[in-house]
Amino acid sequence: MNAATPKPSLIVTGNDLAPDALQMLRDFEIVFAGRTPTESDLIALCATHKPVAIIVRYGKINAKVMDACGGNLQVISKHGSGIDVIDQKAAAERGIAVRAAVGANAAAVAEHTWALILACANSVPQLDARMRAGHWDKSTHKSLELAGRTIGLVGLGAIGRRVAAVAVAFDMNVLAYDPYAKEAPAGVTLVALDALFAASDIVSLHCPLTDENRQMINAEALGKFKRGAILVNTARGGLIDEPALADAIASGHLLAAGLDSFDVEPMSSPHVFQRLSNAILSPHIGGVSDAAYVNMGKGAAANVIDVIDSHARSAA
Structure with a gap:
C-alpha cells in the first residue's frame, strides 16, 4: 500500500x-x-x-x-x-x-464445557457455598460419577470433537447428532437427535444458531431427556427456551444445567435462572481465554x- x-x-x-x-x-x-x-x-x-x-x-x-x-x-x-x-x-x-x-477458540470453549459439566456433576458451587456457611456435607453428598455414563453432543465440529475426546478419556459412552458430519471420531456414535436426548445423562450443545434450530431445547425436547440429566450450553442462548428449561430444573426433571450463553445478553436481571442453585451460570466467556x-x-x-x-x- x-x-x-x-x-x-x-x-x-x-x-x-x-x-x-x-x-x-x-x-x-x-x-x-x-x-x-x-x-x-x-x-x-x-x-x-x-x-x-x-x-x-x-x-x-x-x-x-x-x-x-x-x-x-x-x-x-x-x-x-x-x-x-x-x-x-x-x-x-x-x-x-x-x-x-x-x-x-475451540480449545477454550471445550475446556469451559468440561468446567461446567464437572461443576454440575460434582455440585462444586453449591458445596463451596455450604462450606463458606459453616457446613460439612461429607456424609450426605454424592457426586455423579461420569465413567460409564452417556454424553450426547449436539454438534460435532471443532469444539464438539474436543469435548468428545475428553469424554472418551473419561470412559464415557459418547453419542453425537450432527446432520453435516459424514463420519465420527473413534469412540463416538452418530445418532438421531431424539435418540440422543433419550439416552444421554449429559447433553451438551455445540451447534450454531439458525432459524431452523432456534429454541430446539423446548418443553417437548426436555420431556424426552432422562430424569436427572444435565444440560450444558456453551453455544448460543437462542437454542434454549429458557422458561421451559427453568421449569425442568425446578421440577427436578433435570439434575442441573451449566449455561454460558443466554437468549438476551447481557442476561437480564432479575432472571429466573438466578433463583435456581443448580443452574450454574457464566457470562458467555467460554471462548475468552488468553x-x-x-x-x-x-x-x-x-x-x-x-x-x-x-x-x-x-x-x-
Missing part, C-alpha cells in the same frame, strides 16, 4: 484487539467502537469512516449498519465462530463477505486481509 495513500478504515465493535492482530492490520486505520456499541453508535461510526471492513466482537451488524458504510464495506469478520449476530442475508444481497475465525483472545484476533484479521486482497486482485 502506497504511503501517500490514506489507509482504509476498519471498525472493531469492541475496544481492543490482540497486539498480533493489530500488527497484521497495520495498513488499516482502526476505529474501536467500544464494548457495548448500539446500532446507532455503529451507524454513526460507519457513516463517518466508511470502513472497508468490520471486525465483530460485540453487538450486531444489520442492514442499516452495512448501508451506512456507503458501499465501501467488503467484509464483516467475526472475532470468533458465531456469525448469527450478522445479518448474513443482507450481507449476501450487498456482496459483502462474512467470515468467521473458525476453530480459533490464547483464544490472540487466536480469534489473528483469525479475524487474516479473514479481513484475505477478502480485501482478493478484491484488489480482481480489480487489477
